[in-house]
Amino acid sequence: MEEKTISNSRRCYKQWLWFMVLFMSFSVIYVDAVWPMPQMISSSMARYTLNPREFIFQYSSGSSAQPGCSLLDSAFERYFPLIFTDYRAARPRQHDEWFRFPFTVVVHVERAECEGYPDADSSESYKLSVCSGQAALRAETVWGALRGLESFSQLVYQDDFGEGAFHPSTHVYTQIDVKRVIAHARLRGIRVLAEFDSPGHTQSWGKGQPGLLTPCYKGTVPSGTFGPVNPANSSSYQFMTRLFKEVTSVFPDSYVHLGGDEVDFTCWKSNPDVRGFMLKMGFGTDYTKLESYYMENMVNITKGLNKTAIVWQDVFDYHEKIPVDTVLHIWKGSPGQIQQELSSITLAGYRVILAAPWYINHIDYGQDWEKYYTIQPLNFTGTEQQKKLVIGGEVCMWGEYVDATNLSPRLWPRASAAGERLWSDERMTSSVIDAFPRLVDFRCRLLRRGIQAEPLFVGHCRHEYQGI
Structure with a gap:
């Protein structure tokens, strides 16, 4: 069986992922669309069928995280309906429930941080291998395990036959609201x-x-x-x-x-x-x-x-x-001025977050995601030590013309282009032509998850015509 191998991280961590693309039933034309693309991939054409009645998540016996780890337990609950999108009656099976030959996703975590928060030094590395009947996910931390679960969920494809302003009452954030946002984000490995x-x-x-x-x-x-x-x-x-x-x-x-x-x-x-x-x-x-x-x-x-x-x-x-x-x-400047600013700030020994190229509240006609995708954050004059001081980037969506009615479609999938640029190996993701079908597929996945992502061009998603 040929392996599909992936390594992934722009943050000095190596992420490796061995996997086989999974289907819920019959084979179908698909795009190999894990987004963002991991650093290193190899694969075979083998396909496996998943049955929601015979599928479980389970901790390995040697894992530091075990049942009761709220962060991963809630992730298991969250990903089950994302993997089996039309199987509404199902719930994740427990590891001690008996049924015939379950497909098991076995999770092993070296260092449990089940009640903690991710920080700038959190390792998000993981290893995932998939074969007939089982997937093995190994991670140094729970944050890496979350990343591996997301990659696994994107390997599952359903076939065509498968089932800003102020108002004292409504437009304010109370401390309870803020705590809910932080708790929601933490369970997804996101810092607020x-x-x-x-x-x-x-x-x-x-x-x-x-x-x-x-x-x-x-x-x-x-x-x-x-x-x-x-x-x-x-x-x-x-x-x-x-x-x-x-x-x-x-x-x-x-x-x-x-x-x-x-x-x-x-x-x-x-x-x-x-x-x-x-x-x-x-x-x-x-x-x-x-x-x-x-x-x-x-x-x-x-x-x-x-x-x-x-x-x-x-x-x-x-x-x-x-x-x-x-x-x-x-946050500002022409491309040349941004490069000079990066050089000057890092030469002075400061760390940098780059936002200037990714102000996506600026709307251009056509596929403006392409310009976000082709940004090279480290393309400035400086030593390798200076370039290590560029610790990340930010997509900015300023709120003068945005509210709940248009926030999601204006953000997605345009922000995804910046996400892959900041996460993935530039050598593997330099082609807009290669990225386009993957991003179209990812946009359809967002729609299936209830996120109203705008289209990249004329077309449709398969799930939109199911049942017609």
């Missing part, structure tokens, strides 16, 4: 990283925190409008300290985003108290120094709470003094 952007982009904050924002002046009198957070008031930093203590108690991730972008200095320049503070501090008329003073205080506040700060690139561009473990987030 909050951004509290300041000193700009804070007009809404002033509604609930009098005295926080800078009063703007017209000549010698207040204009009645407000600008960014007032960096000249000690009360601003006292409030921020209380805020981030609360943030720390709600968000378990060790990183927090402090913003720091697009600060308009006009209001600060108009305010006599701010101008007096500038004179006292020796900043002259250079308001970038005032922003630097503010952001340095913010980074120190979060550092005191054992959080690693992420800030937008503006903070670096203004030569602000920030700890070397701060992560810089690139």
